[in-house]
Amino acid sequence: MNYYLKSTDDVLKEIRSQSTGLTSKESEERLLKNGKNKLKEAEKESLIARFFSQMKDPMTIILLCAATVSGITAAYAHESFADVLIILAVVIINAILGVTQESKAEKAIEALQEMAAATSKVLRDGVIQSIKSEDLVVGDVILLEAGDAIPADARLLESASLKVEEAALTGESVPVNKKIDKLTLGTEKDIPLGDRKNMVYMGSVVVYGRGTAVVTAIGMDTEMGKIADALANAKEGRTPLQIKLAQLSKILTVLVVGICIFIFGFSLLTAETINGEVALNTFMVAVSLAVAAIPEGLATVVTIVLSIGVTNMSKKNAVIRKLTAVETLGCAQIICSDKTGTLTQNKMTVVEHFGEKEDLLATAMALCSDAQLDETNNAVGEPTECALVNYATKLSLNKNKLKEQQPRVVEAPFDSVRKMMSTVHKTADGIVQYTKGAPDEVLKCCTHALYQGKVVPLTDAIRKEILSKNKEMADKALRVLAAAYRNYESVPTDINPESLEKELVFVGLTGMIDPIRPEVVGAITECKKAGIRPIMITGDHRDTAVAIATQLGIIKEAKEAITGAELNEISDEAFKNEIESYSVYARVQPEHKVRIVNAWRAKGKITAMTGDGVNDAPSIKSADIGIGMGITGTDVTKNVADMVLADDNFATIV
Known part of the structure; x- marks a missing residue:
């Protein structure tokens, strides 16, 4: 059911529940009728x-x-x-x-089962209870906070700056900001999984904020269950x-x-x-x-030769789990690769900035964030905020020292409506507020800007220059954030966002992206020389995918990219004829990946498929050679893969 297209009231009505949850009696009846919130056990042969x-x-x-x-x-x-x-x-x-x-x-199905949360906080009889996640039923209201694994598919009822890491399901490298409003269809027939911002899914993790949600699907009816089913039915x-x-x-x-x-x-x-x-x-x-x-002696000779190949491969960061995979890799004609972590570094990094005072920009970005530095000076927290803290570190601005020099006294946390966050700090020179967020929204709150070495009124000409730079960065598929500040004589008493976020001084912009692995460009060139065609498949947005693929040399024009929604409109027969026109697939779902692999195989091409997330597992199993990631890869993908990359690097495959 498309619960993301319905209001919370309509969803609760449809699944016969309420915002205060079910009663114990209702939940027992539903548990007996619909069974446990578990994935189907894999059939075991003796x-x-x-x-x-x-x-x-x-x-x-x-x-x-x-x-x-x-x-x-x-x-x-x-x-x-x-x-x-x-x-x-x-x-x-x-x-x-x-x-x-x-x-x-x-083992893959068992690993999928382990990804589900062991216990969950739910509202039963109007009070908060902790229960086994397998006892959840449709209609249960679950409570979510940072660090929680999501135990079932659910429609959000409340969201307080809730961000969810869905990379294992969607392949998108950035956590999703969640909201409770119902979604509306545009020109597409359905909304891709990664854009369903009012839903949460089994197997994903809350990285920020809190919320409540009503369970809409359990067990094999969840998106994770569909993957488990596809995995069980995928023919090797x-x-x-x-x-x-x-x-x-x-x-x-x-x-x-x-x-x-x-x-x-x-x-x-x-x-x-x-x-x-x-x-x-x-x-x-x-x-x-x-x-x-x-x-x-033929079988023995084949086994010995392949075993020697396995040993040689292990010295090159490739762990072979299936002997015949050694020979298959040598025959590969198509390599379908996941983007995040394989072609890119899976680490958001600030690669561009705009603003005259870079030290001030980095200080504002680092202090107006909740990411922290650990003992080894590595940032820990939400990926975007980690990128900002690491950016400051590169400029010799250690966040731990900045916190000592400018302790936080007041904050207005990020929320998805305002699209910004503000923190107030005590400094040796008085009180200062830093605000960071979406450039358009931050600029609305600014009356002045740092320009040509001094604070000047924010004129239309300066605003136009800032917005032009913002567009320039966005066109490169960079994630752009703006920073601003405001001085006070004393700590403000009114700490509502409406009072804090006005009369600000614009400082600058930062543009960040998950950068490509430098060695991959050469590997792509080598692939093409050897007659092997690299294909990029990602859950990220089309613009990001095209920008990365162009940088890598996988494509030359944007028309060589297609989205999952567009792929849905093409029949299998037509796709088989058109498949050679596309080298980039964006905003895809698990079933699309299997379809891409099978289409290439149907054309008689020996196809390799790489991936790290749960969503990659069915296509990895379907490919002639499935390649899992050793570092970022889930146990699910490692267990279905023929080969595991110890360094998660596309260049290792080549």
């Missing part, structure tokens, strides 16, 4: 069943036939059973290796090596049977006399020649 399923491989069947025939021959001729034992040892070792490499899907295709070995096995089988029949028939036809003993001897000769034609 160890013996897994072992024998390894025997279905055509090459293994031939080897077992060879062992049987060799055993009969050895028994008949009273010879050694060494060949039989060697062949059986090869088969058993290969089967054991296969079993140890399997059960990834099970055979690798190029497995296909070639299967083809070789069929050819060998036909040849071997043909040799047996021909030699046996020819020998009988040319024999002077035919009796039981002659027939048996002739048959044993034919069988011996057939056994000789079977390359018993």
